[in-house]
Amino acid sequence: MWDQVQETVNYIKAKTGFTPEYGVILGSGLGSFTDDIQIEFTLPYTEIPNFPVSTVQGHKGALVFGIIGNKKVVAMQGRFHFYEGYDMKQVTFPVRVMKYLGVTKLVVSNASGGVNPSYKVGSIVLIKDHINMMPEHPLRGKNDERFGPRFVNMSEPYNRSMIVKAKEIAQELNIEVHDGVYLGLQGPTFETLAEYKMVKALGADCVGMSTVPEVIVARHMELECFGLSVITDMGDEENIEEVNHEEVLKAAQTAEPHVRNLIKTLIEKY
Ligand code: HPA
DSSP states (O other): OHHHHHHHHHHHHHHHOOOOSEEEEEOTTOGGGGGGSEEEEEEEGGGSTTOOOOOSTTOOOEEEEEEETTEEEEEEESOOOGGGTOOHHHHTHHHHHHHHHTOOEEEEEEEEEEOSTTOOTTOEEEEEEEEEOOSSOTTOSSOOTTTOOSSOOOSOSSOHHHHHHHHHHHHHTTOOEEEEEEEEOOOSSOOOHHHHHHHHHTTOSEEESSSHHHHHHHHHTTOEEEEEEEEEEEOOSSSOOOOOHHHHHHHHHHHHHHHHHHHHHHHHHO
16 A cells, blocks of 8 residues: 555656645535635546545545645545445545645545534534544554554544634634534445434434544544534434435535635634
């Protein structure tokens, strides 16, 4: 894997000559964040050696390189999910690539189902911690010490000072934010009522199908992480409204201007 990562990094460096400081992974319905970037290069995943190709509707499938404020960023427009059939090493491959392109801070966003009754559809949640209930671990197997240690400390998966800064910014911009614990399940089914209850009983505030493996791999390589979730459906009522992918995308798009503004300002100011 080390050699594959380096091959991909060398290809991208030769194409762009760009050294990003921030990596951004955009979740369902949040892809137009790239409108905030002064774009310098766009590389479709199909052109990048060793990259998987994204299959989900609403995910575009390109690496976008450019500037926000005075910061250099690389954004993944579309991510890879375990439920698409990739293994966890493929799902997290782009995070490895970002690291060796120069990224030191990773910003991830996602859509999730809320089980905390103080949330509503459209709520923005700053992820303060996660629970990994994915069926495969991205660090399983022989550890390559060049990436990081065998046993990774996960006491601060989401950087506390980035969360503090994001809360300050949200207040200045008059954007309501919550914080919460995100629980990662493989999907692709949305949860049953009993499963939403389980998620809540386990101590999580929201549940989704991404983010956790990416953050684990980012922490393996000591990237600072910031995660944000948009609640696209509520799973804590006796009668959940019917959830489907279209509703999820619609709800994510409603919150999108705020999310964009928050992430953009955080990157500019942090
Ligand atoms: N569950 C899991 N993933 C999700 C949900 C949900 O309710 N909403 C958006 N992504």
